[in-house]
Amino acid sequence: MKPHKDHKYIEALIQNDSRLLSELYQKFTPKIIAFVKKNSGDETQANDLIQDVLVTIFHQATEKQFVLTCPFDAYFFLLCKRKWFNVLKKKSNKEVTIEDDFLSISEKQAEEAIVETERYELQSTLYEEKFKELGVKCQELLKLSFVVKSMEKVAEKLNISYGYARKKKSQCMSKLTQLIKSSTSFETIKNY
Numbered sequence: 001m002k003p004h005k006d007h008k009y010i011e012a013l014i015q016n017d018s019r020l021l022s023e024l025y026q027k028f029t030p031k032i033i034a035f036v037k038k039n040s041g042d043e044t045q046a047n048d049l050i051q052d053v054l055v056t057i058f059h060q061a062t063e064k065q066f067v068l069t070c071p072f073d074a075y076f077f078l079l080c081k082r083k084w085f086n087v088l089k090k091k092s093n094k095e096v097t098i099e100d101d102f103l104s105i106s107e108k109q110a111e112e113a114i115v116e117t118e119r120y121e122l123q124s125t126l127y128e129e130k131f132k133e134l135g136v137k138c139q140e141l142l143k144l145s146f147v148v149k150s151m152e153k154v155a156e157k158l159n160i161s162y163g164y165a166r167k168k169k170s171q172c173m174s175k176l177t178q179l180i181k182s183s184t185s186f187e188t189i190k191n192y
Contacts, residue, residue: 006072013058028073032080040088049087053079060120078114122189130179138172145169 012020029050036046053076060066068075131139144154155165180186 002069003067004069004071006070006075007068009072009076010057010061010066010068013054014061024072028076031073031077035077035081036084039084041084045087049080049084053083056117056121059124060117064120066116066120075114078111079117082114082118119189122185126180126183126185126189130176130183133179134172134176138168138175141165141168142172142176 008020009024011017012024029046032050033043033046036049037043041049057066057076057079131142134142141154141158144157145151148154148157151165151169152162154169155162158165160168
């Protein structure tokens, strides 16, 4: 799919382009702040929400090479809106309904990108949660193997044999996969 002209804001996040990021904040955050204030929140909560969503978009763009194919305004606003409704839902312990009848055409186009970002956020949270359940040695080995691509160098840094490092990494990845797949969240995310 062809990137939307607003993909420049995704690039700005990745490259920390202060000029475009400033434009992003000026153009898109007032609407979100107004929305949060109108819906039981304050400016501080709105700013926290904005930062949280931008961090998620940044991670998705850098890790999954996310390409924006719809207007940034609709995508960003709906992500923030849905995240804010989730915050309200958790606070009140009640079901919060998002009324999709009032979505504009550009917001409807953004729906697919939003679902992708929300799925990514759920997957990342589950991965981090289950990674912490691994033993310290497995965590250390896997973290190092994600950064240092050569298993020979990983083995050298950990002062273990190459064969043991490969076998242990395989066991650790298998354990992590098992932890993730046995989680109650796994099926929910898969069907999201």
